[in-house]
Amino acid sequence: MALAEHACTRESAVAARIDVAPCNACPVRSMSVCSALEADELKRLADILVSVKVDAGHTLFAEGDGADTLFNVTAGTMKLYKLLPDGRRQITGFLLPGDFLGLSINDTYAYSAESVTPATLCRFPRRRLEGLLEDYPKMQRRLFAMASSELAAAQDQMLLLGRKNAKERIASFLLMLSERAKRRGYAENPVHVPMSRSDIADYLGLTTETVSRTFTQLKTSRAISLLEGGKVRLNDMETLQELAEGA
Amino acid sequence: MALAEHACTRESAVAARIDVAPCNACPVRSMSVCSALEADELKRLADILVSVKVDAGHTLFAEGDGADTLFNVTAGTMKLYKLLPDGRRQITGFLLPGDFLGLSINDTYAYSAESVTPATLCRFPRRRLEGLLEDYPKMQRRLFAMASSELAAAQDQMLLLGRKNAKERIASFLLMLSERAKRRGYAENPVHVPMSRSDIADYLGLTTETVSRTFTQLKTSRAISLLEGGKVRLNDMETLQELAEGA
DNA sequence: AACGCGCCTTGATCCAGATCAAAGCGCGAC
DNA sequence: GTCGCGCTTTGATCTGGATCAAGGCGCGTT
CATH class of the missing domain: 2.60.120.10 (Jelly Rolls)
Structure with a gap:
């Protein structure tokens, strides 16, 4: 300790x-x-x-x-x-x-x-x-x-956990991190994602495997890039926002 | 209006x-x-x-x-x-x-x-x-x-939506209604459930069909009885509590 | 270098709950 | 009564994400 x-x-x-x-x-x-x-x-x-x-x-x-x-x-x-x-x-x-x-x-x-x-x-x-x-x-x-x-944030999270699919959850998560970093005056675009896949999974109501696969999918579709040191670049905010909102 | x-x-x-x-x-x-x-x-x-x-x-x-x-x-x-x-x-x-x-x-x-x-x-x-x-x-x-x-209630609900299965969700829901009724001085055991299956589904992150089937299962296993006028009798609090806590 | 240990990724298979479909069942309007 | 409409139940099938199972990769230790 x-x-x-x-x-x-x-x-x-x-x-x-x-x-x-x-x-x-x-x-x-x-x-x-x-x-x-x-x-x-x-x-x-x-x-x-x-x-x-x-x-x-x-x-x-x-x-x-x-x-x-x-x-x-x-x-x-x-x-x-x-x-x-x-x-x-x-x-x-x-x-x-x-x-x-x-x-x-x-x-x-x-x-x-x-x-x-x-x-x-x-x-x-x-x-x-x-x-x-x-x-x-x-x-x-x-x-x-x-x-x-x-x-209010808890209510958004309930909507996410109750009604969004895996891709929408990950998109919402990344945008939320970006938004919070921005409001605190940190870098908003390559987002810093310090938590493990397993933490992300337990936050989004998924498994580590699904989180990993979904990151891969988003990377393959060019919506994001996975960078060094736990950073994620959000390439296509448009698409990510649509995903997050469930449009 | x-x-x-x-x-x-x-x-x-x-x-x-x-x-x-x-x-x-x-x-x-x-x-x-x-x-x-x-x-x-x-x-x-x-x-x-x-x-x-x-x-x-x-x-x-x-x-x-x-x-x-x-x-x-x-x-x-x-x-x-x-x-x-x-x-x-x-x-x-x-x-x-x-x-x-x-x-x-x-x-x-x-x-x-x-x-x-x-x-x-x-x-x-x-x-x-x-x-x-x-x-x-x-x-x-x-x-x-x-x-x-x-x-605090919202956090409980996140646990429910993110990690509990259908039976656990319904059990938690019924116990929550019973608990709230009790604290307000209403009948706690035949619980009054005024909302439709579809409302329950949208609260628990399920579909109406799953809610209906789960009620039937609980009824069949004698844990609850469905009564007139949207009332539900909780027969086996023991079992329901275990279900709700995910034991 | 070689090993061990946590992650993370990827593949194969499974299954709880969603979706699709079709009856029941009140219940109010006529 | 009976017609119609919304809600509920039940059945059959489908599927997104879970589970099971290997590897891979970075990194600190010996």
Whole structure:
């Protein structure tokens, strides 16, 4: 369990705030931007933020664990998943820097969280956040807005899982990654795809074999190119979009 | 468009509050329970609440419509769904009395809403609610809690759609309906199933034929009985639960 | 270099659930 | 009553993606 911790300085929190646009889904950082009482609030935030580094494949917490801690991804990619007793797995989401982890009203986590790549997270106790929320209602708003947009994404995913075929799923997945990278200011076209075939399969409700075959098909039809280092070039956005929308 | 409207009296709002427990997911009513300023708040609420009655099969709004109104189901069952251009449909949720509709941060609805049975809803303009939220932070909390629990339900549904087989899906569905009925104080065992086979199919990512066959199988194996008036008796909770959990 | 170990790809076969097709079965209109 | 229409059930067949089974390929270790 390689898990290094050290207290965030106030400076690092400020710096973190600078490299993220106010509307990205990073609660702590963007909430400080929102608040009217920035300086005061930021000071309190800096006091409770703790940075956590994990290797690839590290389980941060498991479904059912006591949900006393909140996390905010600052680097790397995380995956959230649920398991059935016989081992079937559904990944419910991939988290990129700025995403939030552990937004639960219950006292246990509803899913497990594991790093896909080496990752850094900002962690803080839930109690402390709740205290902050009392004092800064705009944080509440922000938190609600985040939950709402996650809900909208979940509904899109239900449509995908319930009604799209393999090709449509892969196309939707690649476009989603591209869209998210773009909104965070990363390269949107050769998309970075850091997760394994098996992770993609468990996210899209398919098997690794089907994911692999479908990538091959898309490559053969020139819609995408598979590049070095887990990058995928989207050659024909037109076609991919049509596929994703199920036209 | 059979759409009758009349202003709610303050009395009806109070009455509504009485037949719902504080922790049911009915935002307006339970928020009034939560707030320290009940009398004042309730007065303001009563001013803006408007009751809406619709027939079965009525489309309340469609995906993409301007999302300027919020609804709160007070009687009947609603369904929310998304469509693909070729007509494939995914129902993302069924709403029972007390459920909330239109929780969107965007300015357009992310899904369509249609009544399954004749239904009554309390409607109010989003702007007015936002004003209330400014003044009553506990409403914010309540709203956030609702969005969180919807999110948790959405994640369960992803597991179902991505990884469960037909029998497991139907068992999960019936148990979910039973659980929800119970928490609202309705009969939990002969479960009321007001929706058509085709609605169930579009909720579970199956076809009507498969839904029908699976009901027959469960009936044949004595796990359930199909009763009059769209009721289903769950005979063998043990087996159903095992199926639903995928053991 | 040779080996082992995870992935990933590719091929062959299988099967759960889709699709196609045809009755039942209410139930309201006339 | 009986006609028609929508919903449901049941049967026969088909198929997209799962499963089973080999290799291939990159990479770190000895």
